[in-house]
Amino acid sequence: MRIARITRNAEAKDSDPIDLNLITPLINKYQGKKGAIIPLLQGCQEIYGFLPRPAMEKIAKDCAINLSDMFGVATFYAQFRLNPVGKHIVKVCHGTACHVQNANAITEALEESLGIADGETTEDRLFTLESVACLGCCSLAPVMMIGDETYGKLTGNQAVRIVKNIRIAEKQSN
């Protein structure tokens, strides 16, 4: 569900080399099946974290799908990303329940702390900040989700602290 799409970074690293062999099993699975574009794109994004153009071209060629059709589907649905994203995607819920309990304050606090705008990725590619519509945990509003972990009943300060702790943990593991 989209509220704000992940915006295109000025210098998207299209040139980052990717291993196209990774998607061969995926192509074998869906080759010749009808209605396969969405699962193909979902599978591709699962592998690379986003939809790299060379991968889309390979899928189009091997599965005999028009690249334009794939692009049309990829840009229609909120789930698909055409650019690389950070290691951790910080999803701030902006559903109705969160909105009336000031989800904007969470996003603003994170924007300030991370130094990026909604939809952008930090320079170290650690965090991408994203607004989403409803994570379905309305009773815990306002809510954010990082990875599989959901954090509820937040304030701006708490959200910032959670993200800072993840950054510290990342530094220590390096």
Place this chain on the structure above:
Amino acid sequence: MENTKVIVGLGSCGIAAGANKVYDKIAALKQADNLSFELKKTSCVGMCYREPLVEIQDDTGTYLYGEVDEDKIIEIIEKHINQHDPVKDFIVHTDLFKTIDNEYVDNQVKIALRNCGYIDPENIAEYEANHGYGAMFKIRDEKITQEQVIQNVLDSGLRGRGGGGFPTGMKWKFAYNSKSDEKYIICNADEGDPGAFMDRSLLEGDPHAVLEGMTIGAYAIGAHQGVIYCRAEYPLAIKRLQIAIDQAREKGYLGKNACGIEGFNFDMYIKEGAGAFVCGEETALMASIEGKRGMPRKRPPFPAVSGLWKKPTNINNVETWANIPWILLHGPEAYAQYGTEKSKGTKVFALAGKIKRSGLVEVPMGMTIRDVIFKLGGGIKDNKKFKAVQLGGPSGGCVPEYLADTIIDYDSVNATGAIMGSGGMVVMDESTCMVDVAKFFLDFTRKESCGKCTFCRIGTKRMLEILERITEGKGEEGDIERLEELAHQIKDSSLCGLGQTAPNPVLTTIKYFRHEYEAHIRDKKCPALVCKKLITYEVNPEKCTGCTVCAKNCPTNAISGERKEIHLIDKELCIQCGMCYTKCKFEAIKLS
């Protein structure tokens, strides 16, 4: 102690509140002390405001413990299990004595949610033990015909729970009457309405009920294939659905001669949605299953005639499907005993927002909105003043306090300008700005518009621009009328439900809260103190300690004052960013 069961609620919100940690702790305690009770998992009980929840069933009765954490559970296990002395302070519900949450539980009638929070959703045997697949066996054993099944559903008066409210039996009849070698059954689980989580809880809590409902539907219309279209944002629901499908297949409830009915071949699979609100519209949903952009098309032909892959198709939403097995098993009269003349049965609502007890409730149709909010929901948080309730999400509207005695049925709710919708009920208090709420929903529909119809694509954008201006203090005389005009044009000229209903939040807020719009436009004031550009910030001299935090954080250096002296905000320099308000630890920044 052998008969004692300890059951932990592991729905999405329970897990978010820490239920997994509690479960692990219980497992560790059980192992460490070699305790012999049975530790089990279930899903959402609906009392989301008390998560994590742990239920203990023993020889004396059933006890539900709320807001359990790793420390509390040690005490509960020690006292309740080892000393047979229930910890009354933590019990939120029991049949044995009155507790704080009795009203929440006792005013509900659970049909769709009959098993949610009671059975382990990942274990088919528990569903079977609660009459699971019993409706299908009844059809098989009593040789109930397709027509009779449809007649049962017609007689029950069940109407589509996704929001449309179209009689389910009629829909089935149309699909049944379409002759084709292939037909499809679809479950719409693309719950995109922000602020609603009924379908998620149902799928997580009782996936087999949905599967059985779909199987009954497939039998009735003669379908061979089922598809569950579920939001990808609900990973736990998808996981449990897949487990359920695999188990049902293994048991022979799906597949060739499904449920032992000769010649009835039916199977199903899950299709993950990719995040587009418009895919809740049935023709868009089918386009999405076919792998295309999820854009609605013109009807007719209706899906019952030409749907998925151009074959006759019947689509119902999760809650509708979950009701079906119960209706077949207990008879249409049993279902129709609840509700009003034109809206039978029960409805599940997701209570959220500024309400004390937010969670999932199932109530008989005909209850008043006020009863749901005050009797079940416990009233407004922090005892603030109840202002309005939003029903139906982006397609619905705000019902003001003075209409709260409206009863819940399709026609009564429609009469207020809101819609029943899928069951989102977001409660708003005096600190909610209705113009801001209208802007919020319009921003949502504007982004979710698929772009096919001009009025929906551009009209919503123009309306949003006007609302943005109003909330920024740049509103002009005539803006309200301009909004109304655009709203009616969008309603009249859009192809699908998304566009036709998108202006509802604006129209209802104008209808019931026109004075708030006027305050924004004429007086440049936001009465609820929400719209930032219309708020002025002041230092409350009684509370200011002179800690200088606000001054340090002010991006325009609009705050002056020495350490330990009362600070002052220069209104000329202030850009209403609200930073001082957020940073002040002493609540010394006043809004007006």
